[in-house]
Amino acid sequence: MDLSRRNFFGVMAGTGTLLAGRTQNAHAWKSKAPENPFGCLVDLTRCVGCRKCEEACNQANHLPPPDKSFENKSVFEFKRRPDESKYTVVNRYYSGTKNDQDALLPTFVKIQCMHCQDPSCVSACVVGALTKKENGAVHYDVSKCIGCRYCMVACPFEIPAYEYHNPITPHVRKCNFCFEKISQSGGVPACASICPMEAITFGHRKQLIDIARNRMKKDPGKYVHDIYGEKEVGGTSWMYISGEPFEKVGFQKLPLTPPPKLTETIQHSLFSYLWSPILLYSLLGGIMWFKNKNDRGGTHES
Amino acid sequence: MNHNPYPLKKPFFTPGVYVMLVFMITGGVTVLARFIGGIGYVSNLTHLYPWGLWIGIDVASGVALAAGGFTTAALAHILGRHHYEPVVRPALLTAALGYTFVVLGLLVDIGRSWAIWKPMLYWNPNSVLFEVAMCVMVYLNVLYIEFIPIVTEQFKSKFSILAVLEDHLGKIMWIFVIAGVVLSCMHQSSLGSLMLIAPTKVHPLWYTPILPLLFLLSAISVGYPMVIFETTLITTSMKLDSEMDCLSPLSKITIYLLGVYMILKLGDMLVRGTYVYLLDFSAQSNSFLCEMLIGVITPWIMLCFENVRKSRKTLFFVSCLIIFGVLINRINVFIVGFKPHYSTTPYFPSIGEMLVTCGLIATLMFIYRLAVTWLPVLRAKAKKGGSS
Numbered sequence: 106m107d108l109s110r111r112n113f114f115g116v117m118a119g120t121g122t123l124l125a126g127r128t129q130n131a132h133a134w135k136s137k138a139p140e141n142p143f144g145c146l147v148d149l150t151r152c153v154g155c156r157k158c159e160e161a162c163n164q165a166n167h168l169p170p171p172d173k174s175f176e177n178k179s180v181f182e183f184k185r186r187p188d189e190s191k192y193t194v195v196n197r198y199y200s201g202t203k204n205d206q207d208a209l210l211p212t213f214v215k216i217q218c219m220h221c222q223d224p225s226c227v228s229a230c231v232v233g234a235l236t237k238k239e240n241g242a243v244h245y246d247v248s249k250c251i252g253c254r255y256c257m258v259a260c261p262f263e264i265p266a267y268e269y270h271n272p273i274t275p276h277v278r279k280c281n282f283c284f285e286k287i288s289q290s291g292g293v294p295a296c297a298s299i300c301p302m303e304a305i306t307f308g309h310r311k312q313l314i315d316i317a318r319n320r321m322k323k324d325p326g327k328y329v330h331d332i333y334g335e336k337e338v339g340g341t342s343w344m345y346i347s348g349e350p351f352e353k354v355g356f357q358k359l360p361l362t363p364p365p366k367l368t369e370t371i372q373h374s375l376f377s378y379l380w381s382p383i384l385l386y387s388l389l390g391g392i393m394w395f396k397n398k399n400d401r402g403g404t405h406e407s
Numbered sequence: 408m409n410h411n412p413y414p415l416k417k418p419f420f421t422p423g424v425y426v427m428l429v430f431m432i433t434g435g436v437t438v439l440a441r442f443i444g445g446i447g448y449v450s451n452l453t454h455l456y457p458w459g460l461w462i463g464i465d466v467a468s469g470v471a472l473a474a475g476g477f478t479t480a481a482l483a484h485i486l487g488r489h490h491y492e493p494v495v496r497p498a499l500l501t502a503a504l505g506y507t508f509v510v511l512g513l514l515v516d517i518g519r520s521w522a523i524w525k526p527m528l529y530w531n532p533n534s535v536l537f538e539v540a541m542c543v544m545v546y547l548n549v550l551y552i553e554f555i556p557i558v559t560e561q562f563k564s565k566f567s568i569l570a571v572l573e574d575h576l577g578k579i580m581w582i583f584v585i586a587g588v589v590l591s592c593m594h595q596s597s598l599g600s601l602m603l604i605a606p607t608k609v610h611p612l613w614y615t616p617i618l619p620l621l622f623l624l625s626a627i628s629v630g631y632p633m634v635i636f637e638t639t640l641i642t643t644s645m646k647l648d649s650e651m652d653c654l655s656p657l658s659k660i661t662i663y664l665l666g667v668y669m670i671l672k673l674g675d676m677l678v679r680g681t682y683v684y685l686l687d688f689s690a691q692s693n694s695f696l697c698e699m700l701i702g703v704i705t706p707w708i709m710l711c712f713e714n715v716r717k718s719r720k721t722l723f724f725v726s727c728l729i730i731f732g733v734l735i736n737r738i739n740v741f742i743v744g745f746k747p748h749y750s751t752t753p754y755f756p757s758i759g760e761m762l763v764t765c766g767l768i769a770t771l772m773f774i775y776r777l778a779v780t781w782l783p784v785l786r787a788k789a790k791k792g793g794s795s
Binding site: 186188225228233234249251252254261263268270273274357372376382396 | 481525529588601748
């Protein structure tokens with residue numbers, strides 16, 4: 106354990122240069138959201154629960170055939186979640202609203218990856234296998250994935266699913282916003298193009314927000330005055346308007362700040378240019394050198 | 408007590424060792440099943456609960472409980488308290504083994520084990536896990552390097568090249584000792600940042616922006632109790648002197664370390680007003696109370712009494728409580744306190760997950776025993792007949 110004076114000053118000099126080279130401002134966190142990506146607006150007042158979107162998604166992504174056919178309405182008896190064999194599902198909710206004959210009115214809610222503007226999964230992914238594309242899609246590159254499943258821990262919408270029964274080469278599975286299709290001009294996601302009720306409107310995010318506001322303005326009694334996904338977790342590419350309060354039809358109340366803001370701020374203010382480890386290293390080096398110098402006054406130490 | 412570490416060379420196979428072997432074999436069979444049928448075949452992990460026992464215990468708790476390695480190295484080598492040299496080597500051995508098993512646990516848990524090297528190639532500096540992965544990887548190598556002198560010392564009389572290696576390594580060892588402490592501080596705290604990405608899922612009793620600081624402080628304060636725990640265990644099991652002249656002072660330092668952690672933890676609860684959840688009688692609030700009362704406050708109060716610190720038995724008991732406190736804290740943050748909004752049934756580890764974890768721990772203990780038997784790790788003398 107020999108820390109000589111020369112070694113120590115060498116370390117200190119190196120540290121000094123590195124610290125001096127570090128710019129003073131610990132950068133404030135900035136959103137990396139694309140300016141005006143594609144998105145989808147889902148109008149829950151229009152959806153009739155035909156499940157055509159589920160079928161189109163299944164075919165477009167070459168997913169395994171379902172246990173019950175896409176015409177089967179008994180699936181609505183239970184709340185389903187997207188998984189490795191279905192990237193989108195429609196659930197039925199009864200929020201308590203009744204029609205003239207006193208029968209409960211259903212609300213159908215399609216769920217899939219929301220393609221967040223500042224996605225937690227993208228920030229979390231250890232290898233950057235998940236990326237937010239300029240066109241809005243949160244894209245998964247299996248060639249980088251190590252299968253740590255931190256994206257699943259991070260996702261506020263609890264969407265990514267995992268192939269738990271594949272022992273060697275499992276994938277993370279989720280809606281990919283039909284990335285290949287929407288990358289070509291005029292391309293529309295499979296679910297949006299098939300919808301017979303035009304409940305899913307595909308377009309640019311800012312225009313979709315305008316469309317949503319217009320529909321609310323035209324028919325104020327029909328909608329709750331909120332666009333789910335406009336501001337939630339910093340905004341999402343998929344957004345919803347509804348006639349029923351969102352909490353009653355399966356949407357959770359989410360913070361408006363993007364979750365990566367906190368973790369990335371902590372990480373970058375502590376570790377940008379590795380300033381704190383280098384500082385700690387020099388500090389400990391200094392203490393060690395000082396203590397060793399004092400000890401060397403004759404005592405024989407290990 | 409001042410003589411050098413030496414291999415114990417005691418009979419290796421005892422009934423305890425056979426118990427370990429049974430756990431190792433069942434664990435090994437389960438690991439085999441995981442690589443044939445997939446993670447889903449042996450575990451209760453789901454899309455909503457992607458992390459379970461393996462991450463909560465094998466990885467998060469494993470890293471925390473291996474903190475003895477860097478805390479003793481800092482004390483004896485950096486702060487120059489050479490009085491504590493006797494515990495540095497056993498703590499180093501625990502850390503080296505502990506981190507090896509963190510990586511082995513990860514190999515079982517991650518879906519594409521063969522791709523574990525990929526973070527070295529594909530960097531995502533925004534990811535907390537990326538930083539943890541890099542630190543753990545480098546630190547594991549640092550630990551192995553720090554361990555080299557123990558091996559060379561044993562075999563240098565047979566192979567003269569080892570003596571040369573030992574000599575050269577000794578001159579630059581300070582680089583690795585300091586690096587070990589710095590890397591530990593980095594990833595111990597970052598393990599706490601991991602869950603901050605999921606504000607809607609982690610229970611407010613644990614979700615706090617100072618979670619990284621709490622993780623670092625709890626790791627530092629569990630370092631010495633862990634050394635006390637394992638030294639007492641191995642000296643009892645191997646019938647050696649108890650090394651109390653080294654352990655008692657360590658427990659005195661722990662009063663301050665654990666005290667700071669306790670104040671911050673309680674202060675954080677008061678500032679964020681999360682005490683409103685304390686009497687929920689939910690699994691979360693009970694587990695939190697358990698963690699704080701049994702694992703932090705009780706041992707801290709006990710440690711303040713000198714006769715607790717002087718007695719081998721009570722000191723061992725207090726160390727167990729502190730270790731329990733940190734263990735349950737990691738389990739709380741990663742498992743109990745993790746509540747996805749859409750989950751209908753809470754996660755509970757499967758038998759398969761438990762068998763793998765028990766198997767890993769048994770293998771770790773097995774190798775530890777192997778190492779102290781054949782390598783110069785411990786320096787406590789064999790106990791003179793009868794005295795305790």
